[in-house]
Amino acid sequence: MxxxxxxxxxxxxxxxxxxxxxxxxxxxxxxxxxxxxxxxxxxxxxxxxxxxxxxxxxxxxxxxxxxxxxxxxxxxxxxxxxxxxxxxxMSVAALYPSLHLNLGECYRRLGDLDRAHECLQRAQAGIGALGDDDYGKLIRGGLSRLTQQLAHE
Incomplete structure (x- = not known):
């Protein structure tokens, strides 16, 4: 390497x-x-x-x-x-949950809740590619926070 x-x-x-x-x-x-x-x-x-x-x-x-x-x-x-x-x-697939999480958070902050939900769903669909390591835990935690935030908006 x-x-x-x-x-x-x-x-x-x-x-x-x-x-x-x-x-x-x-x-x-x-x-x-x-x-x-x-x-x-x-x-x-x-x-x-x-x-x-x-x-x-x-x-x-x-x-x-x-x-x-x-x-x-x-x-x-x-x-x-x-x-x-x-x-x-990590694999390329393991990048997508984080990328979609960040997009979802931007859309939430911009008030585009439909797009925020779409990004959240895409991120959740890819979490199987994440490992059970610190990175995986970080992304899962972010997805949980975004899910909670969107549930209250």
């Missing part, structure tokens, strides 16, 4: 955001990487992971939605072989 330098740099941005509480710095790094990889024309794995991460540092929910949509579109172009070659310890 070789180290994917682009994924390592994206992870640096994630650490800036989550580890150090510096979303602006993360956003700047993500924007730089986005330009370097060629934007949406880049390697689908890089586009997916970067867009997924960039969505998390947006202050505007509409912009967050745009980035989440980019991540989902890129995931549709991924193969398990490409993910494995990058050293990512």
């Amino acid at each position: 070789t180290v994917d330098d682009t994924l390592a740099r994206i992870n640096e941005g994630v650490q800036l955001h989550h580890g150090q509480g510096r979303p602006e710095a993360a956003r700047d790094l993500f924007a730089q990487i986005w330009d370097e990889i060629g934007g949406e024309r880049g390697d689908p794995l890089h586009v997916c992971v970067l867009a997924h991460s960039m969505a998390d540092v947006q202050e505007d929910v509409q912009q967050e939605l745009v980035w989440d949509q980019r991540a989902l579109a890129a995931a549709d172009l991924l193969t398990d072989d490409r993910v494995a070659r990058a050293g990512v310890p």
Whole structure:
């Protein structure tokens, strides 16, 4: 397994955001990487992971939605072989519950409850691809929260 330098740099941005509480710095790094990889024309794995991460540092929910949509579109172009070659310890199918969860949360915050419910259903349909690890528990917990929030709206 070789180290994917682009994924390592994206992870640096994630650490800036989550580890150090510096979303602006993360956003700047993500924007730089986005330009370097060629934007949406880049390697689908890089586009997916970067867009997924960039969505998390947006202050505007509409912009967050745009980035989440980019991540989902890129995931549709991924193969398990490409993910494995990058050293990512999961299948492409295991990405979808998180991607749909994030989209559902954006739609909920925008007041588009029908789309939020659709995304929640898609996410729930794919949870069988998740492992019984921290990532799987994180996504299942998010789905549970979104289900509760939508039940009260």
